[in-house]
Amino acid sequence: ETGVTQSPTHLIKTRGQQVTLRCSSQSGHNTVSWYQQALGQGPQFIFQYYREEENGRGNFPPRFSGLQFPNYSSELNVNALELDDSALYLCASSGGTADGYTFGSGTRLTVV
Amino acid sequence: RKEVEQDPGPFNVPEGATVAFNCTYSNSASQSFFWYRQDCRKEPKLLMSVYSSGNEDGRFTAQLNRASQYISLLIRDSKLSDSATYLCVVNSAGGSYIPTFGRGTSLIVHP
Numbered sequence: 343e344t345g346v347t348q349s350p351t352h353l354i355k356t357r358g359q360q361v362t363l364r365c366s367s368q369s370g371h372n373t374v375s376w377y378q379q380a381l382g383q384g385p386q387f388i389f390q391y392y393r394e395e396e397n398g399r400g401n402f403p404p405r406f407s408g409l410q411f412p413n414y415s416s417e418l419n420v421n422a423l424e425l426d427d428s429a430l431y432l433c434a435s436s437g438g439t440a441d442g443y444t445f446g447s448g449t450r451l452t453v454v
Numbered sequence: 455r456k457e458v459e460q461d462p463g464p465f466n467v468p469e470g471a472t473v474a475f476n477c478t479y480s481n482s483a484s485q486s487f488f489w490y491r492q493d494c495r496k497e498p499k500l501l502m503s504v505y506s507s508g509n510e511d512g513r514f515t516a517q518l519n520r521a522s523q524y525i526s527l528l529i530r531d532s533k534l535s536d537s538a539t540y541l542c543v544v545n546s547a548g549g550s551y552i553p554t555f556g557r558g559t560s561l562i563v564h565p
Binding site: 385386434447448 | 458460462488490496497498499500503541543552553554555556557558
């Protein structure tokens with residue numbers, strides 16, 4: 343059973359650019375959530391996908407968008423990058439409503 | 455008031471000590487609760503779910519108090535390897551389960 347994998351592991355972008363982060367969910371998991379974690383803070387919920395539909399969104403602007411594919415892998419897109427977008431971006435997958443989530447090792451994004 | 459609140463610590467304890475963390479949540483309709491552990495610059499990993507009746511896993515005990523809207527984690531006989539950040543997670547109620555994280559409590563176990 344493979345876990346959650348994220349790519350790339352590290353990324354440096356310039357303010358104003360766009361970025362796409364990718365996540366492959368754990369086998370058998372149909373729910374994927376994305377989180378932003380700034381240094382010293384807990385993960386902040388961005389949005390969640392269940393069977394290719396967004397079914398929850400946190401307090402993030404529309405320039406944060408996502409997709410889930412038929413194989414339940416997912417993408418997070420961020421447009422018009424700002425310096426404050428620098429953070430660890432975590433993807434987590436779950437197979438059931440009351441299950442805990444399995445996290446990928448994250449993508450560390452630096453915006454300069 | 456934040457949805458999920460934790461004392462960030464750090465809690466500095468000697469090996470062998472017993473330490474307890476609390477976490478309060480604001481949504482009385484929350485339905486499931488978890489503790490995660492996060493090592494420095496790593497992803498969070500599920501430590502244990504928290505059940506209404508309380509549950510134990512080795513040196514770790516989790517409790518839920520719905521009336522006062524808090525969950526707790528007790529670690530007995532602390533080991534150096536327990537040093538980490540402990541994140542409280544609450545699943546919101548409603549049609550979709552959205553895990554909300556606290557900011558975490560830092561534990562440092564020293565020799």
